[in-house]
Amino acid sequence: MSIQKNLKSIKSKLPDNVKLVAVSKTKPNEDIIEAYNAGQRIFGENKVQELIRKYEELPKDIEWHFIGHLQTNKVKYIAPFVSMIHAVDSIKLLKFLSKEAIKNNRTIDYMLQLHIAKEDTKFGMNKQQVYDLINSDDFKNIKNVNLRGLMAMASYTDDKEQIKHEFGLIKNVFDNLKQEFFANKNDFNELSIGMSLDFELAIEYGSTMVRIGSNIFGIRNY
Numbered sequence: 001m002s003i004q005k006n007l008k009s010i011k012s013k014l015p016d017n018v019k020l021v022a023v024s025k026t027k028p029n030e031d032i033i034e035a036y037n038a039g040q041r042i043f044g045e046n047k048v049q050e051l052i053r054k055y056e057e058l059p060k061d062i063e064w065h066f067i068g069h070l071q072t073n074k075v076k077y078i079a080p081f082v083s084m085i086h087a088v089d090s091i092k093l094l095k096f097l098s099k100e101a102i103k104n105n106r107t108i109d110y111m112l113q114l115h116i117a118k119e120d121t122k123f124g125m126n127k128q129q130v131y132d133l134i135n136s137d138d139f140k141n142i143k144n145v146n147l148r149g150l151m152a153m154a155s156y157t158d159d160k161e162q163i164k165h166e167f168g169l170i171k172n173v174f175d176n177l178k179q180e181f182f183a184n185k186n187d188f189n190e191l192s193i194g195m196s197l198d199f200e201l202a203i204e205y206g207s208t209m210v211r212i213g214s215n216i217f218g219i220r221n222y
């Protein structure tokens with residue numbers, strides 16, 4: 001299958017309100033250009049160096065989303081151009097983002113990463129930590145960063161019921177946050193869930209942004 005055909009097939013499964021982030025990590029520029037020529041404009045990367053290089057080499061109307069764990073000391077390199085940071089997981093990182101956004105005279109959109117999967121990965125916040133962050137004075141006073149919603153990952157498993165259960169929990173946290181804090185903030189409206197293996201399920205649970213790599217570009221060789 002070609003990248004263009006893969007894209008077409010995925011797009012046919014996405015409702016109009018669901019955006020596709022084409023996860024191009026590890027893939028060469030030619031692959032990205034092929035997707036670009038098929039109309040794709042949003043691409044996701046998870047390494048700062050790789051993202052900077054691709055930003056410099058590829059068309060300037062690409063919207064680059066950073067989907068990985070972002071270290072505070074690297075924020076400055078992507079702050080001038082990044083469109084969305086998917087996985088903010090601390091007030092410390094948020095303050096760095098704010099500082100660099102101000103320097104660049106722009107506002108940076110971001111989402112908070114909710115950790116729900118059973119796996120004990122290092123990244124993401126549990127529900128209580130998300131609430132604590134939002135209730136903090138630092139959060140209330142922060143400038144030039146704009147919270148757009150939540151990002152999360154389900155457990156890496158082929159147990160569909162487990163994945164459904166987790167997507168349900170994520171959607172529930174999102175809805176509660178919306179109601180309690182952001183009922184009047186119309187652009188708190190993004191739920192970034194769903195990858196190659198589970199995006200159709202994620203859509204059933206309210207995903208507005210799916211992050212798909214291997215289904216578009218083929219398996220990755222690291």
Ligand SMILES: *Cc1c(COP(=O)(O)O)cnc(C)c1O
Pocket residue numbers: 023025046067068195196197211212213214215
């Ligand atoms: C790599 C990656 C994806 C895409 O994974 P696929 O299974 O190839 O679709 C999505 N989200 C994040 C955070 C990733 O690191």
